[in-house]
Amino acid sequence: MRLLRAFTDRKKSPLPEPVSEMLLVAGEEVSLTFKRHAAARRFTLRLSRDGKGFVMTMPRRASMMDARAFARKSQDWMERALSRRTKPVEVEEGAVIMLRGVEHRIVATGKARGHVVHDAEAKLIHVPGAPNHMRRRLLDWLKAEAAHDLDVASTKYALAMGTSFRKLNVRDQKSRWGSCSTDGVLNYSWRLVLAPGFVLDYVAAHEVAHLREMNHSFRFWRLVLKHCPDSHNAKVWLKLYGNRLHALR
Numbered sequence: 391m392r393l394l395r396a397f398t399d400r401k402k403s404p405l406p407e408p409v410s411e412m413l414l415v416a417g418e419e420v421s422l423t424f425k426r427h428a429a430a431r432r433f434t435l436r437l438s439r440d441g442k443g444f445v446m447t448m449p450r451r452a453s454m455m456d457a458r459a460f461a462r463k464s465q466d467w468m469e470r471a472l473s474r475r476t477k478p479v480e481v482e483e484g485a486v487i488m489l490r491g492v493e494h495r496i497v498a499t500g501k502a503r504g505h506v507v508h509d510a511e512a513k514l515i516h517v518p519g520a521p522n523h524m525r526r527r528l529l530d531w532l533k534a535e536a537a538h539d540l541d542v543a544s545t546k547y548a549l550a551m552g553t554s555f556r557k558l559n560v561r562d563q564k565s566r567w568g569s570c571s572t573d574g575v576l577n578y579s580w581r582l583v584l585a586p587g588f589v590l591d592y593v594a595a596h597e598v599a600h601l602r603e604m605n606h607s608f609r610f611w612r613l614v615l616k617h618c619p620d621s622h623n624a625k626v627w628l629k630l631y632g633n634r635l636h637a638l639r
Contacts (some may be wrong), residue, residue: 405450410443413461414559416469424457426450433460435467440564440636441475444468456466476637487638489515489532490539491586496523536560536583536590543594544576550617553601564636567628568593570600581635585627592624 408425421443430449433456438445448457461468479485482499494513504518506527508604519527537560548554563569563579570576576597582590595618603610614621 396425398609409454415465416472418472420444420468420472422446424448424454426452433457434459435464435523437471437475437563437633439633441478441633443469475635478639479637480639483521483524483526487515488584488634489535490583491589496524496528508535511558533560533580535577536580539583539587539590540576540578540594543591544598547598547617548601551598551602552615553598555598555601567632568597570604572604574601579635581638584635585631586611588620589624589627592618592621595621 405426405428408423410423412419412420413422413553414420421438423438423443423445425445425447426449427447430447432449433452434447436445436447437443442462446457446461458564479487481496482489484487485496486493486494488494489508492513494508494515497514497516498521499507499516499518501518502520506518507516507563508514509516515528515531517524517528537558540560541558544558554574555570555576558576558578560578561582562581563577566579567582568578578593578597582593599610599613599617602613605619617626627639
């Protein structure tokens with residue numbers, strides 16, 4: 391009985407915090423974050439969402455020496471991944487950005503004051519203010535739009551799933567699109583407003599479902615799929631194109 395308890399406690403012990411190191415890939419210094427996962431059975435590499443480095447998922451008890459050896463063997467793959475990165479998009483007059491999955495062009499109004507105006511038909515976003523204030527004004531507007539869309543979607547799913555949330559935050563999260571705390575706080579990446587609507591909708595359904603099931607059990611996925619049948623397509627879209635949402639600087 392004592393041995394069984396010791397084994398159970400060891401299985402439930404928290405995972406170590408991720409460790410980041412810098413390495414040189416194709417002449418570029420990038421970060422490599424080693425992240426242990428309880429269910430991982432092998433080493434896997436992916437480009438980080440901001441395109442500035444890599445994330446390696448590794449088994450709970452794998453050694454750092456083996457992890458670094460895997461990184462060295464993957465140099466060619468990392469070079470190709472860096473070469474395929476989406477180029478950064480700077481906020482400036484004439485730049486093209488995504489908004490709800492549709493390309494829009496940024497237009498400076500030339501006026502010192504005023505509000506950001508979205509012309510959906512012409513696919514234009516009119517931004518007032520001096521050029522050095524354009525980025526802040528546009529990002530503030532995008533965050534407000536994201537907060538609105540996510541509040542609407544989260545409220546819809548909370549009502550449908552028979553639950554409620556206490557608070558909703560939008561942030562520039564790098565490692566996840568959303569999260570749900572045990573005290574009913576929903577956190578989302580504001581960059582979801584750049585993605586097609588069905589993607590934002592899925593992330594909201596996913597996080598609200600955690601208010602009922604704080605896990606990824608069969609019951610959790612049954613709840614998500616019941617209320618958001620387009621979940622699979624949204625997950626595929628995020629896997630294929632999610633990095634593009636971090637191109638906007």
